Amino acid sequence: DADVTQTPRNRITKTGKRIMLECSQTKGHDRMYWYRQDPGLGLRLIYYSFDVKDINKGEISDGYSVSRQAQAKFSLSLESAIPNQTALYFCATSGRGNTGELFFGEGSRLTVL
Amino acid sequence: GESVGLHLPTLSVQEGDNSIINCAYSNSASDYFIWYKQESGKGPQFIIDIRSNMDKRQGQRVTVLLNKTVKHLSLQIAATQPGDSAVYFCAEKVNTGFQKLVFGTGTRLLVSP
Numbered sequence: 001d002a003d004v005t006q007t008p009r010n011r012i013t014k015t016g017k018r019i020m021l022e023c024s025q026t027k028g029h030d031r032m033y034w035y036r037q038d039p040g041l042g043l044r045l046i047y048y049s050f051d052v053k054d055i056n057k058g059e060i061s062d063g064y065s066v067s068r069q070a071q072a073k074f075s076l077s078l079e080s081a082i083p084n085q086t087a088l089y090f091c092a093t094s095g096r097g098n099t100g101e102l103f104f105g106e107g108s109r110l111t112v113l
Numbered sequence: 114g115e116s117v118g119l120h121l122p123t124l125s126v127q128e129g130d131n132s133i134i135n136c137a138y139s140n141s142a143s144d145y146f147i148w149y150k151q152e153s154g155k156g157p158q159f160i161i162d163i164r165s166n167m168d169k170r171q172g173q174r175v176t177v178l179l180n181k182t183v184k185h186l187s188l189q190i191a192a193t194q195p196g197d198s199a200v201y202f203c204a205e206k207v208n209t210g211f212q213k214l215v216f217g218t219g220t221r222l223l224v225s226p
Contacts, residue, residue, distance in 0.1 A: 004156070040218060041218060042219065043157070043216040045213070092156075101159050102157075102214065104157050105156050106155055106156050107154075107156050
């Protein structure tokens with residue numbers, strides 16, 4: 001089983017719909033992240049959380065919100081999806097060590113029509 | 114500003130050849146660098162890392178070289194195999210108070226049998 005699990009893996013939706021992407025991890029890590037990946041661009045940070053009570057905006061948080069329901073769960077919501085939010089979304093975790101190593105999920109491909 | 118770029122978007126090699134993937138970074142204060150491999154349909158996976166107090170680090174069939182003078186990072190893969198075909202990302206850790214990783218846009222490595 002994957003250490004970082006994302007659901008759904010693929011989703012097609014329409015403009016204006018509310019979408020939630022979920023992430024759960026079994027690594028016991030405190031830190032969780034949501035990234036977005038677009039063709040030709042690197043991974044861009046949307047939100048990150050260092051523990052259940054700590055939520056922070058990343059580079060591109062507009063149009064997104066998150067919820068850290070538990071240490072192991074971090075969900076990303078698009079309140080009103082728009083076509084330019086079509087992308088591949090990755091959840092990641094990291095431990096408290098001083099390295100920057102991130103452990104990624106398999107990705108959630110979202111298409112907004 | 115913070116940016117991490119790659120010189121070659123696609124690299125094609127023959128099986129058995131050595132591959133070199135290059136990366137330029139712009140933040141001289143970055144103290145930690147990581148290479149990730151992303152196979153089709155999967156999330157990025159850690160390959161190797163290097164701290165700024167080193168100029169070379171070796172793993173199994175992979176070597177990372179860091180040239181801080183010209184702010185250049187490279188990943189060398191020895192005896193490249195078809196299973197090495199993937200997109201490779203470099204990332205630098207920027208000290209902004211937390212482990213912010215800035216990712217490059219990626220290089221696609223294609224290995225022909």
